[in-house]
Amino acid sequence: MAVELCQTQQNRPKKEIAQELGITDNMLNRWVREHDKYGDNSFAGQGRPVMTDKEKELAQLRKELRETQIERDILKKAVSIFSKGDSRNTNS
Template sequence: MKRRKLSKEFKIKAVELSNVQGNTKEIAMELSISSDLIYRWRRELELHPDLAFSDNGVKQLTEDQKELEQLRKQLKDVTMERDILKKAVSIFSKSDRKY
């Protein structure tokens, strides 16, 4: 089955209809789509209204999310380096005691 490409406007109208009329399953049947799609679109609009339904299908990260991802990577690297240094200090301090 070929996947349909639905416009951003269609998705927004479907969410608006389900919010106003309240019967999501009935609206989904009328529009020939799954009710799960409407629920997912509603969630996407609530979480990221300005980024919802991007044309390329990939969610764009906000600047804060990009920065957070970068900081998490840096923290992981620094933590790993610290653990390596702790082990090295431990090894060298043990070797000094033996002499």
Template sequence: MQVVNLAIMRRKAKHYTLEFKQKAVELSYAKGSVAQVCEDLDILPAVLYRWRKEQKNYGKNSFPGRGNPKMTDQQKEIARLKKQLKEAELERDILKKAIGIFSASDKKNTGS
């Protein structure tokens, strides 16, 4: 009885560079045939269609890399502003505490 190694049968996940994805999408529009481009580049049609959709939806923000969310320019700006607001609130809270500490210290020093 032969044991078939399932790992060999399964297609190994490939990781493509940003440049490769961009060129594949450009080529698919230029040639007009997704099937031909997929055959030439040895990628699955579903993958190329996903890349085309992503580039259409996110433009220059497409393909941000593993673990990084895809965001539109507006979403990026909102995230940046939220981060800036959080930092400003933290600074404000620190200053409030410092004022409280110095006020308490002044009262003790003046004997009030």
């Protein structure tokens, strides 16, 4: 409703509208930007940002990359530990 108010009363400053609604003008500007970017998909709720399909895919790929990098680092450490153990047994 705040975004609709800004759209219908474009001659009024957003800062004035925000004060009237009891919110900061930064918050109102963010809501207007989100509505402009996502339209009816805006304001999904529960603090989760609205993402396009490409943004969702990118987020999923980044998550998989982080997990893969962690697994790689663990395997490198394991190989290093076992390699040191083998060299001790062969020199006895």
